[in-house]
Amino acid sequence: MCGIVGYIGVRQAQPVLFSCLKRLEYRGYDSCGIAVAGSRIEICKDAVRVAALEKSAPQLAGATGIGHTRWATHGAPSLINAHPHPDCSGKIVVVHNGIINNYQSLRKQLTAEGHQFISETDTEVIPHLVEKYYRGDLEKAVEATLKEIDGSYAIIVLAANESKLIVARRGGPLIIGVGDGENFIASDVPAVLDYTNRVIYLEDDDMGVITADSVKVKRDGVEVSRKEDKILWSMEDAQKGGYEHFMLKEIHEQPKVIRDTLIGWVSLSEEEFDLASMCGGIESMLILACGTSYHAALVGKYIMEEFLSIPIRVELASEFNYYAQALAKTGAIVITQSGETADTLKAMKKLKSVGCRVLAITNVLGSSASRIADHTIYTRAGPEISVAATKSFVAQLMVLYWLAVSYSRVDARRLADMIIQIKQLPEKVQQVLDNEDKIIESARYLSKFENVFFIGRGINYPLALEGALKLKEISYIHAEGYAAGELKHGPFALLCEKTPVIAIVAKDSTYDAMLSSIKEVKARGSPVIVLTEEGDEAVEELVDTVITLPQVDPVLSPVVNAVALQLLAYYVARKRGCPIDFPRNLAKSVTVE
Numbered sequence: 172m173c174g175i176v177g178y179i180g181v182r183q184a185q186p187v188l189f190s191c192l193k194r195l196e197y198r199g200y201d202s203c204g205i206a207v208a209g210s211r212i213e214i215c216k217d218a219v220r221v222a223a224l225e226k227s228a229p230q231l232a233g234a235t236g237i238g239h240t241r242w243a244t245h246g247a248p249s250l251i252n253a254h255p256h257p258d259c260s261g262k263i264v265v266v267h268n269g270i271i272n273n274y275q276s277l278r279k280q281l282t283a284e285g286h287q288f289i290s291e292t293d294t295e296v297i298p299h300l301v302e303k304y305y306r307g308d309l310e311k312a313v314e315a316t317l318k319e320i321d322g323s324y325a326i327i328v329l330a331a332n333e334s335k336l337i338v339a340r341r342g343g344p345l346i347i348g349v350g351d352g353e354n355f356i357a358s359d360v361p362a363v364l365d366y367t368n369r370v371i372y373l374e375d376d377d378m379g380v381i382t383a384d385s386v387k388v389k390r391d392g393v394e395v396s397r398k399e400d401k402i403l404w405s406m407e408d409a410q411k412g413g414y415e416h417f418m419l420k421e422i423h424e425q426p427k428v429i430r431d432t433l434i435g436w437v438s439l440s441e442e443e444f445d446l447a448s449m450c451g452g453i454e455s456m457l458i459l460a461c462g463t464s465y466h467a468a469l470v471g472k473y474i475m476e477e478f479l480s481i482p483i484r485v486e487l488a489s490e491f492n493y494y495a496q497a498l499a500k501t502g503a504i505v506i507t508q509s510g511e512t513a514d515t516l517k518a519m520k521k522l523k524s525v526g527c528r529v530l531a532i533t534n535v536l537g538s539s540a541s542r543i544a545d546h547t548i549y550t551r552a553g554p555e556i557s558v559a560a561t562k563s564f565v566a567q568l569m570v571l572y573w574l575a576v577s578y579s580r581v582d583a584r585r586l587a588d589m590i591i592q593i594k595q596l597p598e599k600v601q602q603v604l605d606n607e608d609k610i611i612e613s614a615r616y617l618s619k620f621e622n623v624f625f626i627g628r629g630i631n632y633p634l635a636l637e638g639a640l641k642l643k644e645i646s647y648i649h650a651e652g653y654a655a656g657e658l659k660h661g662p663f664a665l666l667c668e669k670t671p672v673i674a675i676v677a678k679d680s681t682y683d684a685m686l687s688s689i690k691e692v693k694a695r696g697s698p699v700i701v702l703t704e705e706g707d708e709a710v711e712e713l714v715d716t717v718i719t720l721p722q723v724d725p726v727l728s729p730v731v732n733a734v735a736l737q738l739l740a741y742y743v744a745r746k747r748g749c750p751i752d753f754p755r756n757l758a759k760s761v762t763v764e
């Protein structure tokens with residue numbers, strides 16, 4: 172998820188581009204750049220934040236330009252990989268948000284035709300394709316280019332001696348900010364609100380020809396009309412896409428995150444990464460992480476032991492550094508959203524120092540973890556602004572499912588069924604998001620308590636831990652997650668009508684034992700709220716409040732349960748008036764030990 176902008180009008184483009192880009196940094200901020208068309212096109216870009224580039228940039232004269240702030244997916248953050256990207260002549264320049272799936276084959280073909288590539292990005296194929304088809308008509312050249320690329324995109328094309336900008340979208344958001352004698356283009360509304368609140372939303376497969384005085388939108392070469400909306404949101408609201416908090420916005424992004432990660436599966440299997448070669452000669456596997464990523468690691472253990480039939484050990488990275496462990500013949504996976512968590516990085520260095528092969532699963536390209544690891548798999552969650560990890564957790568689970576499915580040793584029919592179910596997950600998660608009423612009601616009830624327990628068994632024991640962590644970190648309620656079987660070994664002493672229990676029930680081998688645990692908890696006077704799949708009459712008879720979730724294979728239930736638990740914590744914190752996105756005493760990336 173990057174932010175792209177364009178301007179064509181009467182003002183000097185440079186200051187407009189920088190101010191619009193600064194409003195989009197919540198979409199990505201690892202590098203940025205602008206290109207301005209004056210007597211010729213000049214590009215200024217680097218692996219810095221927008222404000223830093225604005226300070227160091229030379230004066231680029233011209234009233235037409237494009238800009239980009241990046242969230243790297245292909246090619247680590249660097250000056251070379253930053254956008255805009257030019258063609259060989261430097262006369263055609265492009266900014267892009269999205270992922271071109273077939274970029275490797277296009278690159279090979281264009282290189283054979285004499286085009287020189289300088290970056291590692293997927294985007295760079297676009298300006299070279301436009302160059303290939305350009306015969307004086309920029310619109311036609313872009314139309315021909317769009318026919319060749321497969322993937323998601325929002326693009327703006329700037330060309331020398333052309334008093335227009337060409338834009339197009341498929342899968343990436345794009346809006347036009349309408350001005351008087353000038354027009355603005357951007358990935359999202361916040362970018363243009365300082366200049367205009369008249370906005371046209373482009374739809375998928377729209378292509379636009381934008382001049383200073385006109386906006387023309389086409390579909391399959393035919394002109395179509397698009398209505399102009401008047402935006403009444405504040406800047407902050409706009410950056411949250413109309414949601415009250417980044418956390419709620421990020422929770423609602425999860426169906427798309429799962430789809431993007433599934434699309435990523437294709438390119439993952441194309442890349443050289445091969446778990447088998449990485450695991451060659453290893454006798455045990457270790458997964459290390461902290462916080463929410465540690466809970467993903469625990470779910471990973473259940474998934475990978477079932478599908479790969481290899482023993483998996485999961486350790487807290489912050490504790491691992493004190494173990495005198497025999498690590499010979501050990502392969503390690505580290506999971507870290509930010510890629511900068513000090514405890515996790517220290518553990519990685521310890522592993523490397525004793526010759527362990529390390530695979531990192533991270534959300535940030537070019538992060539320290541990706542530099543230390545032997546191999547890196549990137550989650551496709553996009554930038555996560557809210558301190559509480561939500562979409563990054565689900566994206567981590569999707570990568571762990573991919574590893575399990577790709578190297579699975581289970582029978583083909585089980586595997587085929589699993590893949591079908593995984594592809595249905597975006598819709599299942601959308602169902603959870605569309606039916607949040609019961610969760611809001613339960614949250615209102617829970618918000619008045621100061622102590623809450625979460626219980627689960629098997630693959631949902633880590634979800635009990637995650638549910639408790641989410642509630643703790645944003646609502647300041649003291650919450651504990653427990654393996655349900657552990658309650659009778661002590662915590663039972665704390666159960667009473669003031670200590671509600673959230674029980675996570677799945678239709679797997681833990682089902683009957685979970686029902687007994689619920690009965691034992693109720694017998695000690697605690698109110699019980701259960702998360703279970705729709706149509707579970709046995710549970711409905713048993714407890715006060717049931718949050719029903721769409722039916723999925725129990726191995727996939729952590730995904731729908733995670734979303735429900737995130738919403739529960741969010742609405743409890745909202746009811747209690749907590750500063751949800753930036754809770755006290757916490758940081759998004761913990762860079763100290």
Ligand code: AGP
Pocket residue numbers: 461462463464506507508509510511512515558559560561644758759760761
């Ligand atoms: C989760 O909501 C917290 N932000 C925190 O526990 C986090 O998961 C932990 O600090 C690990 O961060 P990482 O995934 O970036 O390494």
